[in-house]
Amino acid sequence: MISIVITNQKGGVSKTTTTAELGWILAKQGSNVLMVDLDSQSSLTQLFGVSAENNSIADVFGGSIEGNLDLSDVIQPINGGLSIAPSNVLLYTTEMGLAGRAGREYILKQAFGKLSGYDVAIIDCPPGMGLLTINALVASQGVIIPSLPSVMDLRGVDLTLETIGGIDAAGLNSSLDIIGILLVQFISHTLEHNRILEAVITSGKRILGVIPRSVKVQEAVSKNKTISEYDPKGKPSEAYYYLAKIVTTWLKDNKSRR
Numbered sequence: 001m002i003s004i005v006i007t008n009q010k011g012g013v014s015k016t017t018t019t020a021e022l023g024w025i026l027a028k029q030g031s032n033v034l035m036v037d038l039d040s041q042s043s044l045t046q047l048f049g050v051s052a053e054n055n056s057i058a059d060v061f062g063g064s065i066e067g068n069l070d071l072s073d074v075i076q077p078i079n080g081g082l083s084i085a086p087s088n089v090l091l092y093t094t095e096m097g098l099a100g101r102a103g104r105e106y107i108l109k110q111a112f113g114k115l116s117g118y119d120v121a122i123i124d125c126p127p128g129m130g131l132l133t134i135n136a137l138v139a140s141q142g143v144i145i146p147s148l149p150s151v152m153d154l155r156g157v158d159l160t161l162e163t164i165g166g167i168d169a170a171g172l173n174s175s176l177d178i179i180g181i182l183l184v185q186f187i188s189h190t191l192e193h194n195r196i197l198e199a200v201i202t203s204g205k206r207i208l209g210v211i212p213r214s215v216k217v218q219e220a221v222s223k224n225k226t227i228s229e230y231d232p233k234g235k236p237s238e239a240y241y242y243l244a245k246i247v248t249t250w251l252k253d254n255k256s257r258r
């Protein structure tokens, strides 16, 4: 299984939306996809209408002591090749409990090691660079950083990149590839957004496309659907299909390098 993290220190930058779209499209195209919800706010879990009152990813992590369930015990099928390891609010205390535990950065990686039957995992991170995000970065081969098109947000991307660099420097994961930056909630007739796009391109950072802002994305959420399912011909879906294409190529390259 190859794992991809969707992360950014900031909230509200389409991390959850991007996880859901990518998961949904890759599964529709024939992969066995596991989405992992690492946010105690459980937006991803709720988007797919999954209930995690009993077993959740928090039971896999445990806290100050080891978790009492395997990842395979908490995974719930959604449809076709799409499944989710759901989260609930207990994950918040989990993260605090992890601080003093030996091997705290490797819990998700070990849980992945015991799992079989999935082609790809996509991990939705909470905002911030706490131990849950570190676990995701340690357990993965690729990172996608969604960002709003603003100067402040691009500074946030640089900070996120620094943290990711620190993972390698600390010897936690030397085979983590930055797949690229995704500009989200983009308004194409806004001069500032276009200036930001130019700036990202000239900075040499790999850009994975631009997801347009659309009220349909929120509409889809209220119907418990991804935008790719709710409005497959719309501009946001088109942009997410383009992202999925890049990711599929990256997955193939990654596999052949192993």
Ligand code: ADP
Pocket: 010, 011, 012, 013, 014, 015, 016, 017, 018, 043, 184, 185, 186, 211, 212, 213, 214, 215, 217, 218, 221, 236
């Ligand atoms: P994060 O997980 O980074 O906090 P979300 O994916 O939850 O961000 O997105 C934050 C909010 O913005 C949600 O209400 C979501 O539905 C909305 N949103 C995400 N992408 C778009 C988009 N392309 N157009 C309009 N609204 C969007």
Ligand code: MG
Pocket: 015, 016, 017, 039, 043, 124, 125
């Ligand atoms: Mg989120």
